[in-house]
Amino acid sequence: MTSRSVRFFFMSFSNPSTLIPNPSLRCFCTNTTAVKRKSQVPYPLQFQEKSPQRNLIAVSSLLKKYGFPALELTNFLEKNRRLLNLDPAKIENSLKILLSLKPSQEFLVSMISSCPRVLEYDAIKKWEGGIRGLEKGSNLSSLAIRNILEVSLKFELDYDCVLGSLKCLKDLGVSDITLNKVLETHPMVTTMCADKVRDSFEFVVDAFGIGNVEFDHILRVYPAVLVYGIQNKFKRLLDEFRVLGFNMEVVKKQLLRDPRILALEVGELPRCLELLKSLKCREAIKKDIFHDGAFKAGYEVKLRVDCLRNHGITLRDAYSVLWKEPRVILYNLDDVERKIEFLLHVMKVDIQCLVEVPEYLGVNFEKHILPRFKVIDHLRSIGGLGDEVGLRELIKPSRMKFYNLYVKPYPECESMYGRFSRDTEARSQHPVGMWKLFKPQNNPKSRVDIMNIKSYMDSLA
Known part of the structure; x- marks a missing residue:
């Protein structure tokens, strides 16, 4: 090294402001241009003392230790970054x-996922031992405690108000x-x-004249009875x-049968009764509808x-469907739901078609709807239908007409349809020889009757 270079080297140490680290060269550089360029590059060599990233590993390990799914952990912490600011010991x-x-463990994971705030010690510490005092003699479910x-x-x-209620x-x-x-x-009852x-x-x-046991039954079926x-x-x-x-005895009887009558809106029941009074159907159907009272x-x-409205039919159209097809009222509500689900998901028909063909809900599912759909679906798959068969053409025709149109020309469909199949033996309505019991008796004619008949015939001649 020359004397000039040695002198320059020692003089550079006299001005510390020109010294910056140069990781690539692993030496000190005295070039002022390089100093300016290098100073513009951020160097996050270490986290700040209170940086959330410092707790990332600790919080992740802690949640894994208590059974939180590892696959969901990244997404969970991404949505709840404020948890990284908490002390892992308090978590x-x-x-x-x-x-x-x-x-x-299942309760713990579901609780953390639905309400991450429970990991904040200041918010949860008041519940330490609280619900255990309530659970003496009872057994609250995991969902109840979570709510x-x-x-x-x-x-x-x-805390005292919640446990008090x-x-x-x-x-x-x-x-x-x-x-x-x-x-x-209805967890809002805790408020x-x-x-x-x-x-x-x-x-x-007091209003319905019931006891504690009956109130327990009503509350179990319709918890909203406690809503403030x-x-x-x-x-x-x-x-x-x-x-x-309606007197109170009738109301009480129906209340104990189905407490959900308390969910009726004012004016809803009168409109339903007006619909029933305006029905134009057979007396046998109307008699069955009113069998247990109005x-x-x-x-x-x-x-x-409500069932029809839940599937997207308007209130006016729902009343129209019931007025046109009152047999729907006689079917169990589960059967009605089953028919609608079959219409939407299997037959792939729009729900509004029920307004035009309400008879679909009034016929038997196993005997009427299912056999006909099997026949039409088979013919559609083999190209045996000239025109598309809609819901009206499927439901409206009589059994014999549907058989002659879609079943009789295709022998393989007879087993699907079943009603007029050649292999099905027609059963007699009555035992053999029963007609003889209904034959009127022949009373013997007396001599006087014969003379009267003869005189009547002579008068006509």
Whole structure:
């Protein structure tokens, strides 16, 4: 090294501002241009002390340790980055509290997935040992506990208020099965204070004249009976029942049979009864509809209207379908649902076709709909149909006409149709020789009868 280069080397150390690290050269550079260029490049050589990324490995390992699925972990932390700001030690304390409420890994995973806020120790620590005090003598399901925690954290409910409303239900004689049903379907009951819960109970008991056991049954089937503010609706509903001429015994009988009558809107039952009064059908069908009384008949109409509306038919069209085809009221609601599901998913027919062909819902599924569809579907697959057969052509024709049109020309379809198959032996309606029992008896004619007949014939001549 020359003396000039040595002098320049030592002089460079006298100005530290010109020194920057050069990873590629692994030496110091005194070029000011390079200094400017290199200083513009960020070097995240280390995380900040409070950076969320510092907790990523710790939180991930902790969740895996407690059974959280590894495949869902990345997506979960991506959606809930604020968890990376929490202390892993406090997260573990939160997990221990959740396991103390319900020692189940399935419960833990579902709870964390649906409500990640339960991992915040400050929000969950008040529940440590809380629900266990309620569970003495009862058995809350995992879904019930999960709903309690979700509602409480979402609305920041007071711990004592929540447990007070639940203990009030237990004191009123509500069974464990009913309590779980209420908490699983209507967890908002936990937002009510104990006094409001007791007021709702006393109103229903006094208004309908029922006991605690009967109230437990009503609450199990229709948990919304406890909804705050529903008393005003019940009062108007009871007044409407009285105006329609139904006494309290009839209402109570129907209430215990199906507590969902409390879900009726004011004015809904009168409209259903008006539909029934305007029916133009055979007396035998109308008699079967009113077999258990007008109240139940009107409520059955309401259920079927709701069923049709749930599948996309308007309210007006739903009433029109029932008026044109009242036999739908006599079929079980499950049978009606089955026919609609078959129409939509198997036959691939639009639901609006029921407005034009309501007879589809009024015929037997096994004897009428299914055999005809099998025949038409087979003919469609082999190209045996000249024109497309719609729902009207499938349902409207009589059995003999449908047989002559689509079954008789194709012998392989006779086994599908079944009704007029050549292999099916026609059974007699009555035993052989039974007609002799209905033959009128021949009474012997007396001499006087013969003389009267002869004189009558002579007068005609």
